[in-house]
Amino acid sequence: MFEEILKLVKDHIGSNQQVDSALPAAQKDEVHEEIASHINSGLKTKLRHKEA
Numbered sequence: 318m319f320e321e322i323l324k325l326v327k328d329h330i331g332s333n334q335q336v337d338s339a340l341p342a343a344q345k346d347e348v349h350e351e352i353a354s355h356i357n358s359g360l361k362t363k364l365r366h367k368e369a
Contacts, residue, residue, distance in 0.1 A: 318360075323353040 327349050
């Protein structure tokens with residue numbers, strides 16, 4: 318699931334020139350992974366609460 322979220326994050330940020338150009342090239346992967354990690358964690362938490 319994380320890989321799918323990461324791809325969506327990369328696609329979404331990449332499609333917004335203003336955001337994409339503001340990210341230093343050397344840090345883009347780190348930023349993408351951090352955002353995807355937060356989304357993934359939030360979804361897992363939400364699912365746990367929904368199942369309880």
